[in-house]
Amino acid sequence: MKEVWLVLQEQFKYAPVMVRLANYEKKARYQNHALGNLWLFLNPFMQVATYWIVFGLGFNSSSNVTGIPYMPWLIVGLATWLFINTSFMDTTWSISANIWQIARMKFPMSIMPMMRTLMNFNAFLYMLVIGVVMSVFYGLPVTFYWLQVFYYMFAAFAFLYAFGIFNATITVLIRDYQQIMQTVMRFVFWVSGALFSVSDRFGHGHERFVRLLEMNPFYYLVDGMRNSFFGHQWFWENTYPTIAFWLFVIIILFIGSHLHLKFRSYFADLV
Amino acid sequence: MPDEKKLKVSAKYITKTFDLGKTKSEKIRAILNPLSKGPQKFWALKGINFDVYEGDVVGIVGVNGSGKSTLLNILSGLLLPASGELTINGETSMLTIGAGLRGNLTGRENIRLKSLMMGRTNKEIDEQMDEIVEFSDLGDFIDQPVKDYSSGMKSKLGFSIAVHQDPDILIIDEALSVGDQTFSQKALAKMNEFKAQGKTIFFVSHSMRQVRDFTDKTIWIQYGEMRAMGPTEEIVKDYEKWNSWFKGLGNKEKSDYQKQQKAKQVSFNEQELAKRISNDERLSAEDKQRLSTHLAVGDYLPVTSWVVLAAATVGFLFTIYQYVMWG
Numbered sequence: 001m002k003e004v005w006l007v008l009q010e011q012f013k014y015a016p017v018m019v020r021l022a023n024y025e026k027k028a029r030y031q032n033h034a035l036g037n038l039w040l041f042l043n044p045f046m047q048v049a050t051y052w053i054v055f056g057l058g059f060n061s062s063s064n065v066t067g068i069p070y071m072p073w074l075i076v077g078l079a080t081w082l083f084i085n086t087s088f089m090d091t092t093w094s095i096s097a098n099i100w101q102i103a104r105m106k107f108p109m110s111i112m113p114m115m116r117t118l119m120n121f122n123a124f125l126y127m128l129v130i131g132v133v134m135s136v137f138y139g140l141p142v143t144f145y146w147l148q149v150f151y152y153m154f155a156a157f158a159f160l161y162a163f164g165i166f167n168a169t170i171t172v173l174i175r176d177y178q179q180i181m182q183t184v185m186r187f188v189f190w191v192s193g194a195l196f197s198v199s200d201r202f203g204h205g206h207e208r209f210v211r212l213l214e215m216n217p218f219y220y221l222v223d224g225m226r227n228s229f230f231g232h233q234w235f236w237e238n239t240y241p242t243i244a245f246w247l248f249v250i251i252i253l254f255i256g257s258h259l260h261l262k263f264r265s266y267f268a269d270l271v
Numbered sequence: 272m273p274d275e276k277k278l279k280v281s282a283k284y285i286t287k288t289f290d291l292g293k294t295k296s297e298k299i300r301a302i303l304n305p306l307s308k309g310p311q312k313f314w315a316l317k318g319i320n321f322d323v324y325e326g327d328v329v330g331i332v333g334v335n336g337s338g339k340s341t342l343l344n345i346l347s348g349l350l351l352p353a354s355g356e357l358t359i360n361g362e363t364s365m366l367t368i369g370a371g372l373r374g375n376l377t378g379r380e381n382i383r384l385k386s387l388m389m390g391r392t393n394k395e396i397d398e399q400m401d402e403i404v405e406f407s408d409l410g411d412f413i414d415q416p417v418k419d420y421s422s423g424m425k426s427k428l429g430f431s432i433a434v435h436q437d438p439d440i441l442i443i444d445e446a447l448s449v450g451d452q453t454f455s456q457k458a459l460a461k462m463n464e465f466k467a468q469g470k471t472i473f474f475v476s477h478s479m480r481q482v483r484d485f486t487d488k489t490i491w492i493q494y495g496e497m498r499a500m501g502p503t504e505e506i507v508k509d510y511e512k513w514n515s516w517f518k519g520l521g522n523k524e525k526s527d528y529q530k531q532q533k534a535k536q537v538s539f540n541e542q543e544l545a546k547r548i549s550n551d552e553r554l555s556a557e558d559k560q561r562l563s564t565h566l567a568v569g570d571y572l573p574v575t576s577w578v579v580l581a582a583a584t585v586g587f588l589f590t591i592y593q594y595v596m597w598g
Contacts, residue, residue, distance in 0.1 A: 001575055012545040020387050028376055028384070103349045105388040106362065173299060212595045214350045240594035254580050258572050265351040268344070269289075270298060 010108040022118040072135035079127030080225040081194035090116035091164035097173040113164025148228040167255030193220040275325035279471040284318040285355035314539040317495040325469040325545035330486035361439025374418035494532040
């Protein structure tokens, strides 16, 4: 328990430093680009546009909820997926790429994964707002279920925090981890339900298999975010997936923070 | 009286080994058990001992590859020693050539980034910005990307940032050797100011003139060993004497000598270290025991954590089973 407590304490104690750094890095990232910070928005926007052209127009996909138009359904889910996926991959190199710069500074390395996550948060919010505005224009009702968006955002941050520390530490210890994860995430993309509903693809008779595929934290977050805007269910009514999700976060947090604390004094030797 | 001065940095038999194994798993194994057998180790530091007090400006001299940078990296907290004890009272700030600046950012942006990393707020940085820019002498170049800077300009910027972070212990690794005379004077004045405030400075340079100008004590490190520590005048004279002796050797003798010294750094082992420690009369038996064993790596996962982890895993698997099978 101690190790989890320690990294959490570091996280809260150095949260102001982390926020300032994230804000600054965000500005610095597109500093030399003619379009500057517009890229923060353009990148995800172009991605959604591409997927919409291919799957919305080309393959004529539809949402998994009857009566919900594909476009807002796609944007809300895809925005969530892009945020989680980008942050997830960014956390893997968050420590190893900057070790020489950050090891001597006055903040603990454990805040670096969260800092990377935070940098991607704005783009996510922009996308989400577009999706929501679109759904309102389509005439979809505004409900109390929308409030769940805060729960799912919190869940996404908790998941990325726990997995971020784990990812960043393992990447230092085993370089190949980053490559492996890149491949894994390409697969996870198709079971995250970001583009189309997983259950639709399999049809009847495969319910158990579909439920197994849907038991991944990425699907939980993507689907949950959609449920907030288009569904009629509270997150606690989705009992088993919710319990499994949080248990998974706890397990990863334990392992990640333990390995991180055990090896972090040696990161510079290992990179 | 030197006794009244506050102890700033105390190093007791600090060692650092780099293992000559090639694969990562060998490295990880070596970290888990640093003084064990296994892949051959290179002793970059073979037990360094010194005490440094507030207001001391300490030069560190030695030929290339003698372990100076390793020692500084340990002092700055980048590396952990393999054994020994290091006590540091205060915050350190390290300045190296290149100074960890980011090439695509301008000088001004680098100042902000580094200051943010040192825990400053944007408001504090705004207040200090003009002073740092002024001190750096970079003029209009401050708004140019750092990749267009000369090495001298980089070192000026790095030094300006580092001294304005107000560290208790400033560590300078060769960074001033590329600056020009005017800036050296300015840096010297700043360092004297620090000294008067009771701060401590470690200064590494190959320029004996700078070491003489800047420091009052000097540590001479040779092939991982501390040859001597004392007043700068004395040590630098000895070091220069050794240097001219070494230069006088023929090429073959030189390389034989170096090979021989390096071989000693490979053949050195923990028994020799323990022998050395046991000869030290200032230490108690307990200290001797502690200093000759390696630093343990992190904690093992405590029992409570194992229990929580196991319970969470079982619960996780059960939940999946429930959901997948029965919905």
